[in-house]
Amino acid sequence: MSYWALNTVFLLAALGAGTAAALTPKGRARTAALAAAGGTAAVVLVLTAVFDNLMIAAGLFTYAPDMISGAMVGLAPLEDFAYPVAAVLLLPALWILLGRASKARPPRRRP
Template identity: 55%
Template sequence: MIAYLLLAVPFLAVALGVLLLVRRRTGGPNWAVVVACLLVLVALTAVFDNVIVAAGIVGYDPARTLGVRLGVAPVEDFAYAVAAALLLPALWRLLDREARR
């Protein structure tokens, strides 16, 4: 069972939906910003998640993960960072008044 991944799917779906909306309305976000945001958030998530999992603060049932880990953190935990990296620049672009002109 892939329970942790299923928890992340709604967040990824919302992020992709907003990204598609922004692409349709404004021509899309600045992809350099999206990539930079993605790299920073995934790097910070990798450090933070590995620390809290290794310290025993957070634990994951191996039967509910995909089994793929980056360090000691399951790959599913990175879905939230990916969703944020897609959503934040897209919302910035969508809500930017000058971009809508």
């Protein structure tokens, strides 16, 4: 199984959650989460590029050449960027979706 085949599972799940969150009614939490996700994506992708290249250059890990696409950002294969993209999609989506669910039920009173 190639890295892209494995990444597809995570990216589809994250994309599904992100789509569901983007389709929720507008609100402050949704707007803030989506704006933060855009800024976070830029930062996380730059950090991934820098530190993945450093770790690969230091010999901490390697990739099987027949498992990667061959598209590279420095020494890092493009597949390395799928997990940060999935995280940037999934975490704000869960924040929006779970926050909306918690507002739907009344708060529990303590005795």
